[in-house]
Amino acid sequence: MKVIDSRFVQSAYKFTDLSNSEFPEIAFIGRSNVGKSSLINTLLQRKNLAQISKKPGKTRTINIFEVLCKLNDHKEKINFADLPGYGYAKISEKTQQAWKSLIDDYILKRKNLCGVILIVDLRHNADKKDIEAKEWITSHRKEILLVPTKADKLSKSQAAIKIRMLKDQFLLLPNQEIIGFSSKSKQGKDQILEWISQITSLIKNGDDTC
Numbered sequence: 001m002k003v004i005d006s007r008f009v010q011s012a013y014k015f016t017d018l019s020n021s022e023f024p025e026i027a028f029i030g031r032s033n034v035g036k037s038s039l040i041n042t043l044l045q046r047k048n049l050a051q052i053s054k055k056p057g058k059t060r061t062i063n064i065f066e067v068l069c070k071l072n073d074h075k076e077k078i079n080f081a082d083l084p085g086y087g088y089a090k091i092s093e094k095t096q097q098a099w100k101s102l103i104d105d106y107i108l109k110r111k112n113l114c115g116v117i118l119i120v121d122l123r124h125n126a127d128k129k130d131i132e133a134k135e136w137i138t139s140h141r142k143e144i145l146l147v148p149t150k151a152d153k154l155s156k157s158q159a160a161i162k163i164r165m166l167k168d169q170f171l172l173l174p175n176q177e178i179i180g181f182s183s184k185s186k187q188g189k190d191q192i193l194e195w196i197s198q199i200t201s202l203i204k205n206g207d208d209t210c
Contacts, residue, residue, distance in 0.1 A: 001197035002070040006044040009079070011061040015105035018062065024200040025064075025079040025112045029103070029133060030119030032085030035149035038183040039119060040065070040082055043193060050082050060084055060099065062106060071197055078200050079112070086129055107140055115143035115199040117192070122148035122162050122180060126169035134170050143199050145177050146170060147192060152182035 012018045030036045037050040044050075049065065063082040068075060083106065084099045107113070116137045120130050137144050148166055151159050159180055167178055177195060181188035 001193040003044055003067060003193070004070060004075065005068040006046060006049060006080075007066050008049060009064040009066050011063050013061050013102070015062075015102060015109060018064070018106075018110070021064070021079055021112055023066065023077045023079045023112065024114045025081055025110065026196050026200065027081040027083055027106070027110075027113060027116045028119060029083040029116060029137075030085060031121075031127065031129065034085070034119050034121050035181075035183060036082065036085060036119050039117075039147065039149060039181060039192075040080055042181075042183045042186060042189055043196075044080070062102065069197075071201070076200075078196070081106070081110075081113075086133070104136075107137065107142065113142065115145065115196070117145045117147050119147050119149055120166065122151050122159060122166075123153055126166055131170060138176075145179065145192070145195050146172065147179055147181050147188070149181050149183070151180040151187050152184045 010017075010019060028036050028040055040050040041047060044065070044067065050063065061084065065080040065082070067078050067080055069078060070076075083103055086099065086103070107116070118130070118134055118137065120126065134144060134146070146166065148163060154162065163178055163180055170178075172178060179188045179191045179195070181192065
């Protein structure tokens with residue numbers, strides 16, 4: 001899969017504000033400040049299409065990006081959905097609940113959602129909220145890819161050990177992948193794009209949903 005171009009489409013505070021789309025969609029989810037925007041920008045070969053903030057919890061909307069890419073010698077369009085980060089303690093309980101409801105509605109009702117990339121920090125053990133997110137996604141039969149970011153912060157041997165640990169902690173099945181990523185070195189970029197290519201191809205045979 002080769003990304004040709006990309007553009008911002010819309011932001012939505014409520015699921016009902018999202019426009020319907022005919023393009024297969026990949027969602028990105030993770031704790032606040034885990035490197036979600038950096039991952040999206042790296043995949044799209046853009047510097048700041050997805051806004052990067054040093055203040056965790058800033059993203060409070062679902063942000064949709066339309067991606068023109070080359071798949072199997074054909075030009076196709078897919079969507080990336082940047083979901084609000086979770087787990088940031090310095091926001092009100094009311095705001096946290098609103099974010100949770102927004103994400104819940106999206107996972108449950110978004111018909112063109114093909115798969116979800118769950119982003120964690122490779123330097124840390126799995127968090128309870130990360131594991132709950134993984135279980136929620138898989139309970140609704142959505143394809144999932146676990147992407148531990150900041151892989152350049154560890155040696156190759158340390159990173160390999162941490163990836164094995166995360167695989168055990170998340171109880172990943174053999175068909176559920178994990179790909180270490182670094183926005184600095186671009187490690188994992190091609191493998192993640194290949195996973196996206198495989199997942200989005202599920203909708204190419206005239207199906208209404210993934």
